[in-house]
Amino acid sequence: MFFVIIAVTCLLAIVVIVFVLGVRPKDLPEPEPVSPFAHLDERKAQIYENLRDLQFEYRVGKLSDEDYQTTKKDLQKELAVVLAEVDRIKAGLGAATEVKKSPAPKKADPLTCPHCHAHFDKILKFCGECGKPMKAVKA
Ligand SMILES: [Zn+2]
Secondary structure, three states, rough: OOHHHHHHHHHHHHHHHHHHHHOOHHHHOOOOOOOOHHHHHHHHHHHHHHHHHHHHHHHOOOOOOOOOOHHHHOEEEEEHHHHHHHHHHHHHHHHHHHHHHHHHHHHHHOEEEOOEEEEEEOOOOEEOOOEEEEOOOOO
């Protein structure tokens, strides 16, 4: 317990020093809500940082072997969740682009009737299905 208190105190001191010396509020970057990954990237970076800190504290003897292993496992579990979420969003975006892409070529296709969407092997003046002119009529 004594070591945990020391570790927490050190961490707090480091956070305060870094905040006072390094990051003044006006220096903080503008938040970017555009990317759906932004908050996940932030969390990923945070987890990596925590892992680095953990490794450092373990190496300098601040943590017991058990504490180190347990915390490391927790962080890695959290990291896996974040990475899975990123993959899920990426897959979702990919599917969305796919859906957007596919209807576009139909419009310009001279082999497909613009009225009934019947498809032919060669360019026709009039559709063999509905008899209307195959070229898109401008209104
Ligand atoms: Zn037709």
